[in-house]
Amino acid sequence: MQKEEIKSVIGSYRRFGEAGTVYQILDIVDDLEVEICVLETNEKTNYPLTQALLDPREF
Template identity: 40%
Template sequence: MLHIEPQSLIGTWRRFGLSGPVYEIVSEGKKLHSGDETVRVRVIETGEELDYKLADVLDDPKER
């Protein structure tokens, strides 16, 4: 599996699934006990910020 550096995604936009809300990746997150990495995202619709697994980000479609 190709490893993506989280900092290379900062400032990019994606969508939760095919029809979910758009979010922007705003910073690196933390490493979870499970070994998963997270990034901090901001949901554009609400302004809410949350940690989201990097693996899930990579599965989400890019937004233009």
């Protein structure tokens, strides 16, 4: 995936799997991780980029 394509996910909302909690992608940390905010708890944490790209979009 190109760097510009990866940047395009910033601000998008995703769900942990089909029935999981919704989170927002806040920023790109590095080539392997993104910073996310879990909407239900307002927790900010790093998450694997490859997994975020596989998680279903929300909203």
